[in-house]
Amino acid sequence: MPPPPSYSALAGGAVPGDPTATYSSIIGSRLRAMLPWSSSGDDPMAVILRAHRQIHPAADTVLLRRAYSMAEQMHRGQMRKSGEAFISHPLEVTEILADLGMDTTTLVAALLHDTVEDTDYTLGALERDFGAEVALLVDGVTKFDKMFYGADAEAETIRKMIVAAGRDVRVLVIKLADRLHNMRTIDARSVKSRVRIATATREVLIPLCERLGIQALKRELEDWVLRAVSPSGYAVVDEYVRQRVGWDGYLEKVISALSSDLKKFNLDATVSPRPRHLYSIWKDTVDGNYGEPHDLPRVVIVVDGPETDCYAALGAVHGKWRPVPGRFKDFIATPKNNNYRSLHTTVQGPDDQSLEVLIRTVEMHQSAEYGIVANFRYPSTAARFGPASKAEQLDWLRRLLDWEAAASDPAQFIASLRCDLAEDQILVLTAGGGRPVLLPSDATPVDLAYILGADVGNRCIGARVNGRLTAVSSPLADGDTVEIITRAGQRDEFDFDADAPARGPSPEWLDFVRTPHARLHISRWFEAHEAPAITVANKVRLGRLAIGLALRQQGRGLASDLPLVRLAPRLGFPDIETLLVAVADHARTADEVVAELIALVDQQPH
Numbered sequence: 334m335p336p337p338p339s340y341s342a343l344a345g346g347a348v349p350g351d352p353t354a355t356y357s358s359i360i361g362s363r364l365r366a367m368l369p370w371s372s373s374g375d376d377p378m379a380v381i382l383r384a385h386r387q388i389h390p391a392a393d394t395v396l397l398r399r400a401y402s403m404a405e406q407m408h409r410g411q412m413r414k415s416g417e418a419f420i421s422h423p424l425e426v427t428e429i430l431a432d433l434g435m436d437t438t439t440l441v442a443a444l445l446h447d448t449v450e451d452t453d454y455t456l457g458a459l460e461r462d463f464g465a466e467v468a469l470l471v472d473g474v475t476k477f478d479k480m481f482y483g484a485d486a487e488a489e490t491i492r493k494m495i496v497a498a499g500r501d502v503r504v505l506v507i508k509l510a511d512r513l514h515n516m517r518t519i520d521a522r523s524v525k526s527r528v529r530i531a532t533a534t535r536e537v538l539i540p541l542c543e544r545l546g547i548q549a550l551k552r553e554l555e556d557w558v559l560r561a562v563s564p565s566g567y568a569v570v571d572e573y574v575r576q577r578v579g580w581d582g583y584l585e586k587v588i589s590a591l592s593s594d595l596k597k598f599n600l601d602a603t604v605s606p607r608p609r610h611l612y613s614i615w616k617d618t619v620d621g622n623y624g625e626p627h628d629l630p631r632v633v634i635v636v637d638g639p640e641t642d643c644y645a646a647l648g649a650v651h652g653k654w655r656p657v658p659g660r661f662k663d664f665i666a667t668p669k670n671n672n673y674r675s676l677h678t679t680v681q682g683p684d685d686q687s688l689e690v691l692i693r694t695v696e697m698h699q700s701a702e703y704g705i706v707a708n709f710r711y712p713s714t715a716a717r718f719g720p721a722s723k724a725e726q727l728d729w730l731r732r733l734l735d736w737e738a739a740a741s742d743p744a745q746f747i748a749s750l751r752c753d754l755a756e757d758q759i760l761v762l763t764a765g766g767g768r769p770v771l772l773p774s775d776a777t778p779v780d781l782a783y784i785l786g787a788d789v790g791n792r793c794i795g796a797r798v799n800g801r802l803t804a805v806s807s808p809l810a811d812g813d814t815v816e817i818i819t820r821a822g823q824r825d826e827f828d829f830d831a832d833a834p835a836r837g838p839s840p841e842w843l844d845f846v847r848t849p850h851a852r853l854h855i856s857r858w859f860e861a862h863e864a865p866a867i868t869v870a871n872k873v874r875l876g877r878l879a880i881g882l883a884l885r886q887q888g889r890g891l892a893s894d895l896p897l898v899r900l901a902p903r904l905g906f907p908d909i910e911t912l913l914v915a916v917a918d919h920a921r922t923a924d925e926v927v928a929e930l931i932a933l934v935d936q937q938p939h
Contacts (some may be wrong), residue, residue, distance in 0.1 A: 334560065334567065334568060334571075335401065336517070336557075336560075336610060337557055337560065337611060338550055338610075338611070338784050339360060339551055339555030340557075342675060343915065346493070354682075356466075356515065357723075357739070359868075362913070363708070364574065364580055365584045366574060367451045367923040367928060373816075377401070377420075377424055378398060378401050378424075380428060381397070381424070381427050381428050381431045381440065382394050382397065382398075384428065384431040384432055385397070385437070385440060387429075387433045388434045389434075389436065389437065389712070390783065390850070391439050392437045395440060396437060396463075397437065397440055397441060397444070398408050398749070400440075400441040400444040400445055400463065400497050401424075401444050401811045401839070403444075403445065404420060404444045404445050404448060405516060405786070405860075407452040407453070407454045408420045408447070408448070408451070408452060410424070411451065412779045413518070413521070414518075414522060415518050415520075415521035415522040416521070418671055419447075419451075421761050422514060423443060423444050423445070423446060423516075424444070424511075425445060425517075425640065426443045426446065426507070426510045426511050426514050426515045426841075427440050427444050427514055429510040429514060429550075429839055430443050430506065430507065430510050433506070433510070433547070433549060433550070433706050433709075433710065433866075434703070434709055434711075435503070435709050436503075436705060436709050437685070438466055438467060438470070438503075439470065439506065439507060439709070441467050442467045442470035442471050442503070443507050443510065443511075445459060445463065445467065445471055446470075446471050446474050446475075446507055446511065448471070449471055449472065449475050450475045450476055456471070456472055456475075456938045457830070459471060464881075466501075469495075469497065469501055470501060470503055470504055470507060472496065472497065472886055472888065473493070473494055473497025473501070473504030473508075473888070474497075474504060474507050474508050474509075474511065474558065475501075475596045476496065487533070488747045488892035491537060491747065491750070492885075492890055493888055493889065493890055494508060494833060495594055495619075495750070496888050497888055498710070498730060498884060499730060502545070502649040502705060502730070505541055505545060506545070506547070506705075506706060507543050508538070508808050509538060509547065509550050510550070511539070511552055511730060512534055512538050512554065513553060513554055513557075515530065516530075516531070516534065516553075516557035516558070516561070517557065517811060519531070519561055519930070521838045524798065528561060529560045530561070531557070531561035532562065534554060534557075534558050535562070535752065536751060537747070537751070537754070537840065538554070539554050539555060539558065540772075541754065542554060542750075542752035543671060544670065544671050544753075544754060545671065545704045545706075545729075546671040546672060546673060546700065546701070546703070546704020546705055546707070547703060547704040547706055548615075548701060548703075548704070549702050549703060549706075550920045552610040552612075552613075553610075554627070555610065555612035555613070556610050556611045556612050557665055558612065558710045559611060559612045559615055561623070563615075566615050567870075569625070569626060570614050570618070570626050570745070571611060573614070573625075573626035573628075573775040574611065574614070574715065574902075577628075580630055582716060583630055583683070583686065583712075584606050584630055584632065587604075587630065587632055587682055587683060587688060588604045588605070588606070588632060590653070590683070591604045591632070591649075591653075592604050592652070593645060594632070594649050594652075594653055594725075594938070595649055596650045597649075598645055598646070598648075600636055600645060600646055600649070601636065601638060602635060602636040602637065603635050603637075603647060604632055604633070604634050605633055605635070606631070606632055606633075607631045607632055607633040607634065607689075607691060608631065609628055612809075614626055614627070614628045628632055629687050629688065629689050629692070630682070630686065630687075630688050631688070631690070632689075632690055632691070633690075633691040633692075633693070634646050634649075634650075634690065634691065634692045634693075635693060635694070635695055635696070635698045636695070637694075637695050638694065639694070640665055640694055640697075642694070643665060643676050643692045643693060643694060643697075643791065644676070646692050647676050647678065647692055648692070650678065650680060650692070651678070651680065653680075654680035654681055654682050654683075654688070655680060656678055656679070656680050657678075657679040657680060657681065657687065660677075661676075661677065661678045662676070662677040662681035663676055664676070664677065664926055665693075665697075667760060669768055669771075670758065670771045670868045671704060672700065673700075673701055674690065674693065674695040674697045674700070674701075675691050675701060676689075676691070676692040676693070676699055677689070677691055678692075679691050685792070686765055702879060718719025719722055732738075739809050745873070748847060750923040758771050758772065758773055759771070759772055759773075759776065759809060759810060759811040759813075760772075760782070760811055760812065760813075761809050761811075761812070761813045761814070761815050762812075762813070762814045762815070763781075763785070763817075764814055764815060764816035765813060765816070767814075768917075770785075772784070772809065772847070773807040773847045773848060774810055774847075774849060775809075775847055776808065776846075776847045777805060777806055777807060777808060777809060777845055777846060777847065778793065778796035778798070778803065778805045778807070778809065778815060778817060779793055779805050779838075779842050779845070779851055780809075780818075780819065780846050780847050780848040780851045781809070782796075782805075782817045782851075783846075783848070783850055783851040783854050783855075784848070784850060784851075785817065786856045789817055789819060790838065790851060790855075791837050791838055791854070791858060792819035792820050793805060793818070793819055793838075794815055794818055794819065794820045795818040796815055796816060796817055796818060797815070797816040797818065798813050798815050799813055799814055799815070800814075800815075806841075806845045806918075807841075814863065837858050837859075837862060838858055838859075840859070842855055843855055843856070869910075869914060871916045871917065872913070872917035873910050873917070874915045875913075875916075875917040876912070876913030876914060876915070876916035876923075877913055877916040879916050879923040880897075880913070880916060880923050880926055880927060880930075881918065882923070883923040883926070883927040884927055884930075887927060887931065889927075889931060891930075894920060896930055896933060896934050897909045897912065897913075897930065898931055899933060900912070900926070900930055903929070903933070904926070904929060912926070922927060
């Protein structure tokens with residue numbers, strides 16, 4: 334079965350307005366894609382250094398070579414399941430990141446990202462040799478040992494990665510590049526392993542990639558997942574694309590006509606084909622209940638000017654060809670949750686053939702391709718992708734971190750993560766101010782209330798949806814206008830006081846809320862207002878919670894009691910329960926126990 338075709342700038346697709354997308358770089362990148370990593374002669378770092386210097390001319394290449402030397406030395410003699418020398422993997426991951434435009438520190442961490450996990454090289458030695466910043470990135474992508482964390486090791490690894498990404502988002506970017514190369518070489522694994530890895534990629538990593546906005550990675554990841562999970566579906570779509578006739582000539586006609594009309598409107602713009610990737614065609618086919626692959630020709634108009642030129646270009650397109658009703662979306666006025674901005678329309682183009690058209694500015698196009706990576710790829714245009722844009726892009730990550738600490742177990746954390754990253758979302762508007770709020774499908778007025786504020790949620794007693802009174806448990810729909818009705822505080826049923834604390838949420842709300850944000854605040858309210866009896870069982874629970882929180886503050890987690898069982902006698906306690914009660918009674922602090930626990934686990938042989 335052929336590998337996925339590339340629609341990505343990673344394999345030479347130029348991004349309009351990209352100063353690095355020269356003709357020679359495109360040809361060089363395409364040639365590199367056809368060659369194995371070892372084909373660059375005696376210098377396996379040559380390709381990486383050339384790509385990196387093209388975007389970051391002042392890069393510290395000496396540091397990169399030193400990182401490669403250390404990685405090669407530590408991995409020497411190790412082989413991958415594909416039969417290649419292990420060092421080929423960190424090299425390929427680093428090349429992906431270099432093509433994305435990541436900074437030198439990220440590339441150093443990518444070269445060394447498997448050393449702590451798979452060799453005798455310790456995190457302390459890595460920090461000593463390459464600094465705390467590199468050590469943070471490597472530790473963030475280092476998996477928990479299944480020997481100590483059991484079946485929950487993978488979930489705890491994802492939790493750890495999210496926490497590390499809260500300190501430095503480059504952790505997630507390295508992980509995505511690592512998974513992309515693993516997917517490219519997944520044929521070396523058994524069918525069962527392929528499905529397991531591809532399913533985890535689809536459920537967690539691809540949604541994370543989508544939230545970071547890195548379409549250059551997401552498209553290829555999705556195609557590899559389809560190839561692993563549904564080989565027959567992949568083969569059908571791949572054959573459809575290969576056998577499709579007439580599209581090239583049709584798109585040339587469209588591009589010529591649009592380019593001419595845009596010039597008449599005095600718009601400086603380029604028109605290019607924008608083919609869908611295989612997974613996108615497959616998904617639209619399945620969701621649309623088509624019996625065979627279904628796709629429409631598609632082009633993108635990139636205007637070199639302000640965003641108002643996008644609407645002028647839209648007028649030119651709709652003036653030339655009749656728009657299809659219900660097929661226009663304005664993601665400029667209302668960006669997606671990953672800050673994606675563009676105009677989408679479908680028109681009856683030449684020969685009465687439906688045609689999809691995307692319209693965006695150069696900056697929007699670069700951001701659509703690279704997402705948060707644009708902050709690193711375009712250092713000379715920091716105003717476009719500076720702190721404000723970056724903060725907006727990472728708002729969802731801060732929300733993840735907020736409820737991450739409240740997740741009592743790995744399964745709950747992963748379930749909440751999948752919900753928060755759900756692809757199916759709705760956009761509702763608040764009554765009065767008209768503030769747009771993105772929510773997962775089937776979210777309720779209570780979910781919206783807690784997005785607006787914890788106090789709004791706690792005082793919520795009802796809602797008006799599109800002017801009609803609605804139960805707080807009723808699912809909202811895309812486009813609804815919602816007014817949250819709150820109750821003033823009260824001392825008793827006859828004495829109202831706006832400054833008094835609210836009565837609070839109902840326990841039944843936990844049965845229907847969809848957002849982790851709402852679940853977190855509801856749980857916190859009950860924890861604060863329903864003090865448990867002080868029993869030994871409660872002390873054991875409190876001690877366990879204190880240790881879990883202290884572990885997460887260190888970026889670690891605990892999936893089983895085995896390490897604690899081994900630690901208890903070392904600290905002078907007969908069993909784990911006695912140790913947990915001592916923590917609850919403050920006879921031993923949680924931080925002290927965690928320090929001993931980490932030392933014990935890290936000393937164990939892998």
